[in-house]
Amino acid sequence: MKLSAEEIKKIVLSTMVFFMLLYCYKNMMLDDLNQRENHAHETIDSLTPQISDAQKQINRTEVLKLKAPADNEVLDQIKAMIPPGEPVAWFPPRMTDFLKRQGIEKSSVHQGSLASDKVLPGFKRIGWSIDLPRTEFFQLAIAIAGLENEEPLIEITSLQIDESADNLQFQHAALNVNCIIKDEKR
Amino acid sequence: MALHLNLYHEMQKQAMQRRRDPLKLGLYALVVVVAILLFYYFYRVEQVHVLTTQAAQLESKWKMTEPKAQEALALEAQLNASVKVKEALVQAIENRFYWAPLLEKIQRTIPANVQITSFRGSMDSVTGKGMLTVSGIAAGATPRKVAEDFRTSFVSKCLEGFNKVDSDFASLEDSDTTVQLDGKALSTVLFSLQFQFSVEEPTPSPTPVQKLQKGAR
Numbered sequence: 001m002k003l004s005a006e007e008i009k010k011i012v013l014s015t016m017v018f019f020m021l022l023y024c025y026k027n028m029m030l031d032d033l034n035q036r037e038n039h040a041h042e043t044i045d046s047l048t049p050q051i052s053d054a055q056k057q058i059n060r061t062e063v064l065k066l067k068a069p070a071d072n073e074v075l076d077q078i079k080a081m082i083p084p085g086e087p088v089a090w091f092p093p094r095m096t097d098f099l100k101r102q103g104i105e106k107s108s109v110h111q112g113s114l115a116s117d118k119v120l121p122g123f124k125r126i127g128w129s130i131d132l133p134r135t136e137f138f139q140l141a142i143a144i145a146g147l148e149n150e151e152p153l154i155e156i157t158s159l160q161i162d163e164s165a166d167n168l169q170f171q172h173a174a175l176n177v178n179c180i181i182k183d184e185k186r
Numbered sequence: 187m188a189l190h191l192n193l194y195h196e197m198q199k200q201a202m203q204r205r206r207d208p209l210k211l212g213l214y215a216l217v218v219v220v221a222i223l224l225f226y227y228f229y230r231v232e233q234v235h236v237l238t239t240q241a242a243q244l245e246s247k248w249k250m251t252e253p254k255a256q257e258a259l260a261l262e263a264q265l266n267a268s269v270k271v272k273e274a275l276v277q278a279i280e281n282r283f284y285w286a287p288l289l290e291k292i293q294r295t296i297p298a299n300v301q302i303t304s305f306r307g308s309m310d311s312v313t314g315k316g317m318l319t320v321s322g323i324a325a326g327a328t329p330r331k332v333a334e335d336f337r338t339s340f341v342s343k344c345l346e347g348f349n350k351v352d353s354d355f356a357s358l359e360d361s362d363t364t365v366q367l368d369g370k371a372l373s374t375v376l377f378s379l380q381f382q383f384s385v386e387e388p389t390p391s392p393t394p395v396q397k398l399q400k401g402a403r
Contacts (some may be wrong), residue, residue: 007207011205011212014213017215018212018219021220029227030227033230033231033234036234037237039241040237040238040241041235043241043245044244045240047241047244047247050248051244051247054248054251054252054254054255055251055255056366057258058254058255059250060258060262061258064262064266064269065261065265067269068268071265071268072268074272074275075268075271078272078275079278082375103308118275119278120273120274121267121271121276122271123271138293141286141289141290142286144286148282148285152282156309157308157309157310158306158309159305159306160306160307161287162303162304162306162370163304166248180275180278
């Protein structure tokens with residue numbers, strides 16, 4: 001079949017229209033769709049692990065929240081052992097009373113160094129020196145045992161017992177202790 | 187054979203030409219292609235719609251979850267800090283060095299022919315290292331041996347259970363004074379003993395390389 005010149009023109013025209021149509025279809029319709037699809041994929045890929053991590057974080061905190069009351073109870077118990085106010089106001093009388101209960105009448109308590117502890121935020125360690133000019137070894141040992149049992153926040157850091165120069169029955173003792181107190185400034 | 191004359195051949199030819207019009211055929215083909223393309227387009231639109239809906243759902247979920255996660259993170263830090271403080275306090279209380287049991291052991295260890303005149307002890311709670319200085323008088327037929335026996339019994343009985351125990355005489359001097367014990371006059375020595383010990387757990391020694399290699403085989 002031979003095509004006439006007019007028919008060839010029509011075919012060429014149709015082909016051009018077809019390619020124009022394809023061009024418009026791709027650029028104006030498919031590309032836009034592809035962009036939206038890519039954006040959606042990116043959003044899904046980035047948000048899925050983030051949401052998963054966030055959910056894990058929330059679950060982890062929930063577990064901690066369940067354990068928190070027991071921990072807080074211990075912390076509150078320890079805090080309740082520390083009287084309010086300046087330690088110099090309550091520690092020396094407390095020690096003097098304790099030692100008198102143990103049968104040691106003469107004692108003097110002096111404040112030593114005050115240091116904050118990095119491991120214990122909200123608390124400080126305060127040093128005290130306790131001088132016992134007239135005591136007996138057994139009486140002192142029983143008093144130390146009582147102090148270590150009754151006062152868990154007090155730690156004896158050094159201990160010195162010497163014979164008394166004027167009476168061999170008695171000894172002279174000196175204790176250095178550390179006491180954990182609340183840091184009121186926090 | 188009858189002769190047929192087709193008087194409409196020109197009209198039929200024109201009709202055939204109209205049917206075979208390339209523009210018309212091309213238009214038909216174009217319509218089919220456009221239909222296919224449109225079908226594909228709407229298929230893709232649906233696919234993308236599903237994805238964008240999913241992304242939008244995730245975004246709204248993230249908007250709800252993110253503040254909760256931030257709150258949870260802050261709360262976790264707060265709770266962890268509280269737990270650390272509690273644990274540190276409990277450790278500080280439980281890891282104290284107790285002097286009373288040591289004094290009790292010392293009281294039980296000192297023999298009748300030894301008298302302690304001075305006792306000094308210190309404990310560093312950070313390093314877990316302790317130090318004792320015990321001074322006194324030892325009496326006996328061989329008072330130096332009595333002092334040495336006292337040193338060894340002090341280490342074995344009083345400092346039993348501690349790590350890195352070290353002891354030595356800071357001084358050991360003969361004394362001119364004699365003491366009466368069980369009706370006997372005994373010569374004496376003045377001694378001063380120093381003890382060092384540690385309450386920390388001993389570090390496990392590394393496994394020898396040869397042993398490891400044997401085990402690997």
